[in-house]
Amino acid sequence: MRTSSATSLYLLLSFLLSSLLLHRPTFAAKRSYVVYLGAHSHGYDVTQTDFDRVKDTHYEFLGSCLGSKDKAKDVIFYSYTRHINGFAAMLEDEEAAHLAKHPEVVSVFLNKGRKLHTTRSWDFMGLEDNGVIRSSSIWKKARFGENTIIGNLDTGQLIV
Incomplete structure (x- = not known):
C-alpha cells in the first residue's frame, strides 16, 4: 500500500508541477517603435485642426490593428503631424511585425536612443x-x- 500511495503522490505532484510550468502566463515586452506612413495629405497652409485630424487618423489606424481606438491611445506616445506622417508607440514585437506588413505602412523600426x-x-x-x-x-x-x-x-x- 505504501508504494502505491507514494507513486500516486509522486504522479500528482508531477502533474501539478508540469501544469504550472506549462500554463504560466507569459508577458510580451513592449518596446518603442516608430511607424512611418509616408507623406501627409495636408498642404502647406496647415491649421491646428489639420494636425489634430492627423493624430486622430493615427489612433484610428492603429486601433484597427489592435482592436480598439482606446488601446491605440494607450500605446501611442507621439504623433508626427508636421513633416512626416507617422507615430511612435509602445508595441510588442509581434504587433510591430504585423504592422510592417500592412499596405499603408512604409516602414516600422525600433526607436533607438542616441x-x-x-x-x-x-x-x-x-x-x-x-x-x-x-x-x-x-x-x-x-x-x-x-x-x-x-x-x-x-x-x-x-x-x-
Whole structure:
C-alpha cells in the first residue's frame, strides 16, 4: 500500500508541477517603435485642426490593428503631424511585425536612443570660442554661410 500511495503522490505532484510550468502566463515586452506612413495629405497652409485630424487618423489606424481606438491611445506616445506622417508607440514585437506588413505602412523600426555628443555645437565645431568669433574662425572664412546650404540631420528618433 505504501508504494502505491507514494507513486500516486509522486504522479500528482508531477502533474501539478508540469501544469504550472506549462500554463504560466507569459508577458510580451513592449518596446518603442516608430511607424512611418509616408507623406501627409495636408498642404502647406496647415491649421491646428489639420494636425489634430492627423493624430486622430493615427489612433484610428492603429486601433484597427489592435482592436480598439482606446488601446491605440494607450500605446501611442507621439504623433508626427508636421513633416512626416507617422507615430511612435509602445508595441510588442509581434504587433510591430504585423504592422510592417500592412499596405499603408512604409516602414516600422525600433526607436533607438542616441547619445548626445554636444549641446554647444558652435564650440564643438570650432566656430566660436566662448561666444567670441575669432578672426581665424571658419565662420569668417565662410562669410557666415553666405551662398551655403546648411542641413540638419534629424534621425527622427525619440529618446524614451
